[in-house]
Amino acid sequence: NAGVTQTPKFRILKIGQSMTLQCTQDMNHNYMYWYRQDPGMGLKLIYYSVGAGITDKGEVPNGYNVSRSTTEDFPLRLELAAPSQTSVYFCASGDRGREQYFGPGTRLTVT
């Protein structure tokens, strides 16, 4: 079991560029989540999904989009990168009534 994998590990974007952060889990979990973590702060929920084809906004969704076409994959799309999106992004998966498993994170810098 690889658990939750995220790619890339690091990325530098210029303002206005777009990119997709990839997240894959091999635990057949129904629930998947995207969080961001700014320096010295706790994680904040961006988007989540309770199953394929179902997504919903979290606390800080502006500037991001997601899709969930399969159980395994939950990509996060940044359309027009801004310096405020410089952060560490964590993907997680879990199930109803169970703990969440987190990926290693993607460190994104927008300059």
Add this chain to the structure above:
Amino acid sequence: DAKTTQPPSMDCAEGRAANLPCNHSTISGNEYVYWYRQIHSQGPQYIIHGLKNNETNEMASLIITEDRKSSTLILPHATLRDTAVYYCIAITQGGSEKLVFGKGMKLTVNP
């Protein structure tokens, strides 16, 4: 979900028990107390959770007061590898299982 309060930091000597407190005075009857930790910018790691009974697993013990307004996470024999930020989170199971992270508490285990 109920707000939780933790002290910002705590030190512990290696080999000693680390007792990490958490207040959740507004917790409702169907909210569980979950503990996660984050070691040096890695993805958070699940530790333990409970509703009202004390719980123990291979990582830690969780003691919840009878009125459920507070709890204590106990690491019985802290090691240097337990140095991390610990998050106490109250969550209602059976919904989207969204986690709301505060700033957590930095535990430093000293040799």
